[in-house]
Amino acid sequence: MRLNRRALLLGTAGSLALPQLAPAQEAPGVTATEIRIGSTNALSGPASAYSVITKGLAAMFRRVNDQGGIAGRQINFIAYDDGYQPPRTLEQTRRLVEQDRVAFLFNQLGTPTNSAIHRYVNQRKIPHLFLATGADKWANPREYPWTIGWQPSYRTEAQIYAKYLLEQKPNTKLGLLYQNDDFGKDYVNGVRDVLGPRFDAMVKLASHEATDPTIDSQIVSLQAAGCDALICGIIPRFAAQAIRRVFDIGWKPMMFMTNVSVSVGTVMQPAGLEKGVGLLTSDYRKDQSDPAWADDPGMKEWRDFMRRYVPDGELGDNNYTYAYGVGSTMLQVLKQCGNDFSRENVMRQATNIAPMDIATLLPGVKVQSQPRNYNVIRQMQLQRWNGRAWERFGGVIEGANV
């Protein structure tokens, strides 16, 4: 981080002192020796758990720079804190674009925060790449051609669960436990997409706030309503609570958990390994604490990277594998750019990625993009918890075609 900041200060000083020296044909944020990339994340405040993504990405770019950079240019990754507050995201993004003059924006965190700058970046035609949010509105090339997401949308994930559930239990009574924000609401929307008019009759909803200490009351309500299936769109701390509580009260619904909260180390172990037996999810990432990947070459590559570039990082935190995946995608785009780092070309390359494997993604799950399809990761695979590890079953699912 420190090296980065010095580079940032130098970069800023340079751009302030010599604004008109850059030749007109030169792309913004790109010089003969440097490419400037901007990002925002919650480095402070209650959402700062995600700040490790920025830490991981900065380390990845440091590795690239150690290896000689991209097309002879060093990457200057500038990330600012927005505290997960949309007005500050706008302020920091404008600082990146107008003052630091970055070439493009990469992996900014959050749905409301990115919403606040959605129009700004598209009006100014600044590539707004691979956002750290699973909302599905980022894949809208017709209205917002300069914005592209990365991970599979929560809504698609919920559709997969609903379809699988209908196959298994056509007359189910479904409980839907979700966090009352854009993340949780997407699970409601996805289930509604599949059930359509039957939604109200088949589904019992229970929401919770991020500030609630426990979700016991919600689980009791859903059980009392006679639900025999449960889909959860909740963050890890509540996921661990839910898995444990459902087991403890002897309720045995067919239970689906968002892939945000299925890490072995941070959810399954705290909840109790045996309490989650039978839990279903649909993931695209390898989980670093899953023994199944102990000898996997891709995960070895990641561990090697962590050991050398983030020695103080918490290995159980799956934001680091996320960062590795999205960072690898970004580097692929930069390599594809050749020697032309104009905003137009960066965007063209970001939307023309041929299907490729990434070290930290499940076998068969590809990263890809086309000018008409901005869903970069569109494949997932269902998996079931067997008490020790996640067992994948069925084929790789594309979109919501179970």
Add this chain to the structure above:
Amino acid sequence: MSATDRIALPLRRPATALAAWQRSALVLAGLAAALAPLWLLESFHLFQLTMAVIMALAVLGLNIVTGYNGQISLGHGAFFAVGAYATAILMSHLDWSFWATLPVSAVVCGLIGYGVGFPALRLGGLYLALTTFSLAVAVPQILKHKSIEGWTGGVQGLFLVKPDPPAFLPLTPDQWMYCMALIVSSVCFLLAWNLIRGRIGRALMATRDHPIAAEAMGMDIAALKTQAFAVSAMITGLAGSLSAVAVEYVAPDSFSFALSINLFVGMVVGGVASILGSLFGGLFVLFVPNIAEAISKAAPGVIYGVILIAFLFLLPDGFAGLLRRLAARLRRASP
């Protein structure tokens, strides 16, 4: 002994008489200082300054009820949110012009502030602080409730567009936004100045410092306190309206309790019961987090906290306190 009794602040010192030419020179200098950034700053810095002016206005609102009237509010972000949503809803659903939404926003916030003022009458110091704080925490939850989702846009929020500058002014939208923030804020600051300098201001402060004596003197404390809440909410709500157009987006997450905390911090570092201090407070809450970040990317929140505490140690009565002391020294130096 309630907490309010212990806010021992000096009553405003008697205004030193300034000659008419001195006063107009001051006004002109202030005007020039306020308008100069229009040409001196590029658009990003102008945007930051606009946001700082908006925060200063919100802090001014808080200062009226907490600083001058001694009713501790940790929930003014709620009024800010209501003002922002009033403007956003009218502009994005009903295509109103920005200026037309201001009176509505002020009235709505004023009414809600008046309503909050009533339970506040019964709650002293700490109880009021915590009750208003819970209001700030509850607001995002209410904003995304499904019964009003059609109007508020739920968790997705609402988008709106900054008004274009009038055709006869050669300004960019960013410059015009700054002008609008300046106009609304100046009017509110002037009104607040007049309010505080006059009979009402003295009554507010008397209620704060010696409530029983004030009542014995025949002041209607209940009316004063609820009205102070209403005026305060109105001003903070107008700041919210400005922020909605400046950011061109409102969402429940923009108005978390962190906002209320920020306003409170702005008031304390600027100087409790000071109009000029509110201005400084607005600048502080906008720019100091960026300074903190420049010092450490790893934990900017920690640095911000350290700066805040250090500032309060050095200037326990805020920036305005420093000004007061400097002015006193100047007066002593030149008899």
Add this chain to the structure above:
Amino acid sequence: MDGLAHQIVAGIATGGIYAAVSLALVMIYQATHHVNFAQGEMATLSTFIAWSMIEAGIPYWVAFFATIAISFVIGAAVERLLMRPVQNAPVLTHVGVFIGLLLIVGNATGWIFGYTTKLFPTPFESDKPLLGGLVSAHELGSTAVTLAVLSLVYLFFRHTRLGLAMRAAAYNPRSARLVGIRVGWMLALGWGLAAAIGAVAGMMVAPVVFLDPTMMLGILLYAFAGALLGGIDNPSGAVIGGFAVGVLENLAGAYVVGTELKLTVALAIIIGVLVVKPSGLFGRVVMSRV
């Protein structure tokens, strides 16, 4: 009806969490006449300290008491270093310092210990879930601990000279000083005790809600509500208030307004109570002299 009973039991279990933190809040109010907004964050930090010790192989109870001692020192140090310099400043400045403290401790915890959810062990292990799985042995045990702390606090304040001196120092510093009480040290002691009780609360809460840096964020708000409901100057009132808030919010969420407004309604009820009884259900009415 079964559902109703379950909701009440679940509410009491959650209420136990609030009660523990409410008690810590009341404690610091008794000793200093402040409400420390950073109390929750400080308790989380203490819990992380305990967690690190347990991870390092130190037995639970050793870590438990060591954490209480460390937290006591931290609390007293905070008073000495941060509150002392502003002791003569207006009360609003104190709130400003509390906010600064909240920012520092809250952000430092994640930075130091990481952000992932962690399992915090409980000393009250049992294999069989109780009452249909709604209450664990831990929840019973932690309620017992809360009540034990409450009795200790009561005995300390009512029946020891030190307790009396602390109450005097908080209630009327000037007179206390005149009768020879070292007011400054009493305040530091009060902060230390509050931090220690907060640490106990944190260690009792963490096994239920799981440990992460934001663990106390929501709990603190409900605990404030519980303390206000019971009366900020009454420890047993705060414990009852905490339980009442737990049950109330569950019933309101499950049967009245739906979970989306659970928090709002719980707060509305509390404000309603306060408007009728401004010093809380069991608080003392303070008369002011002219």
